[in-house]
Amino acid sequence: AGDWLQGPYVYYLYQTYGFGKGEIGQLFIAGFGSSMLFGTIVGSLADKQGRRRASVTYCITYILSCITKHSPQYRILMVGRVLGGIATSLLFSAFESWLVAEHFKRGFDSQWLSLTFSKAIFLGNGLVAILSGLFGNLLVDSLNLGPVSPFDAAAIFLAIGMAIILSSWTENYGDASESKDLLTQFKGAAIAIAS
Numbered sequence: 078a079g080d081w082l083q084g085p086y087v088y089y090l091y092q093t094y095g096f097g098k099g100e101i102g103q104l105f106i107a108g109f110g111s112s113m114l115f116g117t118i119v120g121s122l123a124d125k126q127g128r129r130r131a132s133v134t135y136c137i138t139y140i141l142s143c144i145t146k147h148s149p150q151y152r153i154l155m156v157g158r159v160l161g162g163i164a165t166s167l168l169f170s171a172f173e174s175w176l177v178a179e180h181f182k183r184g185f186d187s188q189w190l191s192l193t194f195s196k197a198i199f200l201g202n203g204l205v206a207i208l209s210g211l212f213g214n215l216l217v218d219s220l221n222l223g224p225v226s227p228f229d230a231a232a233i234f235l236a237i238g239m240a241i242i243l244s245s246w247t248e249n250y251g252d253a254s255e256s257k258d259l260l261t262q263f264k265g266a267a268i269a270i271a272s
Contacts, residue, residue, distance in 0.1 A: 124251025
């Protein structure tokens, strides 16, 4: 919900701050570029530093990104987009890695993972996306709280998620035997991107 609440209102918010298509495009490119750059290393860092810690870092980074949306200053918004790109990279690596490792650590049936992921796609991705969009619309249009209100709501959801992670998750790490240095990871990522 913290991620989905923001999507429909990013462009609109930048437009209300008076930015044109070119500047808005640069902000979006910075976010996607940040995700591309940091996406090559965050999974490995999560494996080494801990996936629970990486998930908490996701929440903090995305909350900070949401806070930057209160400023109409281009540079601050640019910092927010970079933070959002880092958070997106963490979102698509740390959580699933934590789940899979925890699943096997607890000795659950391996077939349960496919059921869990199918429910996550339908409920977590589909249904939550729809409900978040409706809630964001309620905040902006029906309650007239302004285009930054979905970002504030997202920060609240992210803080709740972080509290749940901190209070109920155990830490897990990746396999140390598969450890590669940073240069090797960048080379592998560059090859993957090029192909």
